[in-house]
Amino acid sequence: MHEKLVNWLIKSPNLFILSILFFEMGTILLIYQIQLISQLINNVIFINQSLGHLSKLILLIIVLIIFRGLFNFSGEVLTKKIAQKIKSLIRKKLADKLLQTNSINKTHSGNMVTIFFDRVEAIEDYYTLFLPQVVLSILIPVSVLFFVLPLDLLSGFVFIFTAPLIPFFMFLIGKFSEKINKKQWQSLSNLSTFFLDSIRGFKTLLVFNQHEKHLERIKRANDDYLQRSMSVLKITFLSALVLELLSTLSIAVVAVEIGLRLLYFKITFEQAFFILLIAPEFYLPLRNLGLRFHAAMNGVEAYKEIHSFIFSKEFHKNQKSVNYSTKFVQSLNVENLTIRYPDQESPIINDFSFCFEKGKHYALVGSNGAGKSTFFRVLLRFIHPLMGKISLDGININEITPQDYYSQISWLPQNPVIFNGSIVDNLLISNPEHDLVNLEKILKIVELNDFIDTFPNKYHSEIQEFGKTISSGQRQRIGLARLLMRNSSILLCDEPTSFLDPISEQLISKVLEDYSKEKMMLTIAHRIHTIRGADSLLFFQKDKPIISGTFDELISNNIEFQLFIKYYFGEKFND
Amino acid sequence: MIKNFLQYAKKSWSGIGISIILGCFTVLSSIVLMGVSAYLIILAGFHPSIAVLQISIVGVRFFGISRGIFRYIERLQTHKVNFSILGNVRLSIFSKLSDRYYQLIDKYSGSEVLSIIINDINQLENLFVRLLSPAIVSLLISILVGIFLGLQSVELLFVYVVGYLLTGIIIPFLSINIGSLSKGNLNHARDQFQSSVINFNQFIDEAIFYQMESKLTLDLEKNIKYLEKEQTKTGVWQSVWHLLSFYSNQGVFIFVLIISIFLANEGKLDLLLVGVISLVVLTSFEVLSNIPSMAYLYGDIESSSKRIQEIEAIPFDTENGFQEISNEIFPIKFLNVSYVYPGHRNHKALENINIEFKKGEKIAVVGVNGAGKTTFIELILGIRSDYEGRIFLKDQELKTLPKKIIRQRFGYLTVNPYIFGTTIRQNLLLAKEKAKDEELIQVLEKVNLNLDLNTRLEEFGKNLSSGEIQRFAIAQSILFDADVQIFDELYANLDPKSAFEISQLIQEKFSEKTVIFVTHRFINMDYFDNILVFHQGKIVQRGKHKDLLVQTGKYTELFNK
Incomplete structure (x- = not known):
């Protein structure tokens, strides 16, 4: 499913690349800002410069912050724009498909709204949160390394060594917990639909005088759900544990390592402080990726339904078009x-x-x-x-x-x-050549004229004004009027x-x-x-x-x- | 909203406390890790002996490990608390539903009630994990950091407090209020879009026939665009708030830096601390950076909890004491009973109904939609007790009886019986709790269903046909064994053959009972002792099928359709 979601993006990749570019610029400015900050701290502590001397440096940092904000803002807005575009595209695709296949199974309008609205909405996070993060979780660490490696080989190696461990362990634990998840899934979903079931069937419970006893059952189901969920979560959250542990531990290792080497004059203070400041930024994108994975999975689940609708089977068609002279059919x-x-x-x-x-x-x-x-x-x-x-x-x-x-x-x-529109619109679809005089005659025949006269704009009234007041009898008469308009x-x-x-x-x-x-x-x-x-x-x-x-x-x-x-x-x- | 939460959280206080403390420890771990690391490196910059560094090295190592572990325990704890709060929400909603079900159905449609309850409870799922817990943690952490800064100097504390007010309170406040303005448009666009999807779906056939597919598609595409525009707008606004709180955070950082440098220059602050303070402040932003998205969530959760409150606020009938009912309920008498729906003053749904049911009588209730059949049944079932006139069960007024007792005596089977997604056995036991398996098997045989008691029924009984569902529900009614059995439009979803079979089944299995049968399809009408023809809220004809047929009137009119 991931490839299919990415496919929608590939059709117009420019905006996405641009947004990544913005994020990358933001990252480079961040690295630069951190360099300036460590220089600033160095100058304050070890050179004892006064505030006046440092004003240029501080001003530069402020400018960097302003631009960083703007770059990230632009990147964010762009990804949102992309997601909106893709959502609209998918909705149009769904409409085309619906137009072609509606006849196979008359789908309930409520279900259609669910697919058209809720399911499509659910994939937004995939494009705004997850996909950019996937790219950034590679791009940002690489950019950081690009600056750290020439500065301090050893810290660079610590970074290089620990970074791949994170996805590796997450993958291992993910695989493991997936197995357990699947085992538990059936019972979990049974339990979670239990409440839904209880609400839907409430009337039945009431009729059998069971609603008070059912409260007990819900309570039991809740407790059961709690216990089962916790045992699954214990495993699922392990991946987060590893993530946090590896990243904070690595920061600690780097901090101690550069501290000791600074002590023995192997590294300057400015360099050491820079590396300390940059270390959390190195691990942050990987951490975010882990956090956003869940949102992405919801999107993928939702897309499965959309996909199976768009690619559902159709009647085969063979259409050659020949003009048919209009005569009375025998x-x-x-x-x-x-x-x-x-x-x-x-x-x-x-x-x-x-x-x-x-x-x-x-x-x-x-x-x-x-x-x-x-x-x-x-x-x-x-x-x-x-x-x-x-x-x-x-x-x-x-x-x-x-x-x-x-x-x-x-x-x-x-x-x-x-359909939504005026009553005239609703009639003229049958034969646009009719004029109002004819129309009035027909409305008289189907005895709708009195009903329509009660509206201020008569037959130009929007149908929405009629709202629910249209009865099935009146509906039939409108159908009848449509019929009478063609011969x-x-x-x-x-x-x-x-x-x-x-x-x-x-x-x-x-x-x-x-x-x-x-x-x-x-x-x-x-x-x-x-x-x-x-x-x-x-x-x-x-x-x-x-x-x-x-x-x-x-x-x-x-x-x-x-x-x-x-x-x-x-x-x-x-x- | 908070009030709601407090009510649901009643039994989980200690859990909530632990989860918040753990949350604070998690964030503190990383703040202290960075602070101590900065201290270590600055200290090392002065090249002291290694012994001086030892303590901070230990500190760095400890906090390097502790964060991950705290985080893990905290997440487990938070989710546990959340599950139990949600459980309380469900229980509370369900128990409130019991008192107000019919009032609710009057106000909203059945599916609306369902979607309100399900969607809004799901929204509340976020309340603790994503909103309350992080908000409290961020407040506590900021207080701790504030204290740390305040210990160094009052000026630093002042800057930090101003910054916190800006990021943590003013910007979220503005974003919630300005956001709610644009939310109106967004909701409008969403409603327009959804109604155009419905329009599209319903009109397709006609559109193809009248050759106006392109017009139809155009209308939908217009609304797709409108929705896209409004959503993009909202999205950009969110990013703007995000940007503002970023600037406000970084502004605090810069100010803290400038002031601490100034203080250090003046000799009022240890040089070492300049670096430590700047790192502590930077790291503490972790808890503040989520605030914009929390503000956004707040709006959704608030409107959900409002709707739930609305449901809770609907007044309900209190039970009428504990009056015992005598064993005999027959004859059941309606004396001059009229009913007017609340809010429909001039329209009587029922007018001057006089009727008497004897034990074992078979009664049919017929009439077009809106003739008053359903209201009539709802009065018998005690669902509506604000009627005029008097209804007697033998010599007791129906109004004065507890509903629970009424429900025991009157069985009611609707047009769409609901089957729960559990086993056949469980479903049958709803009707008779203490029934043994043999009895259940017998009753299934009686209705000609060949089902295993252990079979799990899919959601909504999907693996049964509608005829089988009806028969299954009849089996439940047989088990329930009420004195009066009411059947409401049983034939509506059935093909003629199944409907005929159902009518035979009822004739056989309920011979001893009083049966009230609502229908608009005329199948096996000879079975009934008395047919009541409803028209515009009145009983316009009554009698046996054969007698009614020879009269000219509503009955023959209905029958001849």
Whole structure:
């Protein structure tokens, strides 16, 4: 996963390099500042210079501090900028992917928000805290050595010798604790979801009068969690122990070593003090890296989910585009249609052939998950069949440009979606050529005019103003209005399963009746009325071929259909 | 926030004390290490005999080792304290939930409650480890360093105190207050972005159909940009505060240096100490450098703990004494019962309900959404006791009975039964604590489920189908063995076949019980002795299926859909 996260950076590495450069400049200024400070202390203690003599030196140190701050600030801001850019890039990628694959599995919007927002946010620290630190934990020690080695070989060697020990021991302990972690992980995660589970299932606990006893269980789970976590942490924190121990011990070793050599005139005070001051700075980046490792791991975990979403399977597509002259469609022919979802083994629709004709009404019936909606989604070209062909008057629909194809279809979804924008915007998407006069007529037909008149800007009102006050009946009517604005030859209609108010329901069936005359209409039917009124039925069943026929044929010949009608519409047909 | 913390920390005082002392020792180790090292080197610069250096060499070695060890113990201790505080938070929230559950659900939606509780508790996780403990340690260390400087001269102490006020108090204070200004924008951008993701996700099909994918994408991209802009702004501000506290720290260092040189020149300060002081001050900044990020954390934690306080502040019904309930609860009578939701004065959710249930009766409650079915059930269950009129269980007013007792007598199975992520056995034992394994196996057989008691159910019962979950919940209801069993919209998520099977199962297994069955799907309606048709808060029709069918009215209207 690390490489994949780094890959996002490699696409535009300039800013990152620049930010590292800023940090490096800051480091060099720091080293210079430390040199000046040791010179200052030397001059004060051993040359007894007065404050006046030292003012130049002090001024220079102040200037260095100012620039150091600015360099580090710029580096920090740059890494944040980079992280923001990458986050936006990933979000756009996610949106593209969602646009392509939404049809596979209608994902709950809440989950989408989690991926789009929370998961993407979680990777920010990886770019702002972790990655720069990885580079710096090499760059800064090397820069320090560059100054220390010519000055004092022995201290330089102490640095060189101890520095690699830190990552080495951390790696060893990391490996060891990882094993233990994995063993404990299962039970730990069981325990941590325990509380979540308790809150989610609270109502059940309440119903069974168990909520007080459950308090005890939570307490026990807490104690258990505490004990297990502590035994894991004892090992996990060992790496931090080694880190601290090695770095402070090395500083102590260096301090004693240079102190003794200073005593025997092997080194000047200024040099010795410089090395003492620089020693903590040498180990600091390695220490920070250890501290930030955890944040990085969270990012990597979050990215796994993002990655699997971006690279999830898609329906394969083959699109050639040919213009299709707009005429009234005579027939819609389905041949050997097989549809399989990329994440499933067996096809949901298998080898289905049928010819839909102009002017006839078809009802699609069957229980949930039998493939009715899938079939609609193929007709709407949201998803693509594994095999088979669908053609309009002999022309494969894959070869028709989306514009020409969709203009042949009117679609009334089960729950028409209203997007953010004005009510006019929401209607005109169906046919931008309509003018307001026409629009008003249509709104009258679907009896939305009174409702819209209650708003100050009438149909120019932003839909957000309607807020939650839009009922499912009004939603349906907006869908209906969209339908009336286009005059296409095929009508796809998905009857709502939920209860509508009786007035909306009557209105919808009346409008549809008028509108669908002479048209080819396919309805996913949930009302016995629609099923009986259709010229022909398509009966969908799970893992079985689709059966067609008139209502009377099916009810007298097909036991499964009889049962289905009985389950669905009660005892009415017992008689 | 602090008040909250104090309440949760009650039993952990000694642990907190130890963890803070250890934290101080850790930081002190490195300060003293650098101070003593500086002393050693400056001393060596005067080339005394080696014996003079011996003590400081030992000191350097000791503090070189001690820091790592202190740090290790401190981290363990801090996390231990944190776990136990968090445990207390969970317990306290959970116990408060018990009293206020339905009030909460009225105010927020169920998922909101969930996310508030889960997210905010996670935020509190940072409270001790990342905020309180470092803040206290930094204060204590600064006091110690201040004392050390004050012992040398008052001027040094003055500079240090001013510097500490600046870095430790004024800059964080400003950053919290100015930060909260820009936070408003950031939250707005976040909300806009999230709602545009929802919009995007919901509108995709229509967008493809109406050929407006690019417009849809554009809208989302606009909000991605807006979010990016606001987040960058916030990020830059954070860096600005970071820079300011860096300058303030370094400023203190320079001033301390200048003053100590001045004092040394005047002969008021030992020359040796000039170097030692400058290193001590430099090293003590370790505790101050985290303050900007702590200030940022403070904002998040504070808003979390505010929300938790909000939940805690919701008033709850107190239990009505300890009145015992007589064994007989039948007949259950509603006399002129009306209900108005608090805050909806003019709208009666229920109006003049009069009904009587006898023992063993099978009752169906039907009607469209919003007809009053749910409110009716909530009254029976004693969830809402602020009704008008009277409800009697035999001769006792429902209002006066403890809820716990009511819950024992009325079983309630909802549309989405919840299954815990533990074993089948544990889930069943919720309904009947002392049941033996044989009884559990029997009950599973009764509902035609072939499950092993030791099987662990995945989160939310994912390895069961929705029909199986319903049957499992029915098994729980059988075990629970209440006098009245209420079923709420059991068919909603089921295909017709499973729904039919469930209806048969209930008919068989609850023959002795009083059953109240809420539904909007008409399956097996002949089973019911009395069907109540709710419409706009009233019972508009009642009777048996066959009788209702011959009348023209709401029932036939609903049935014919």
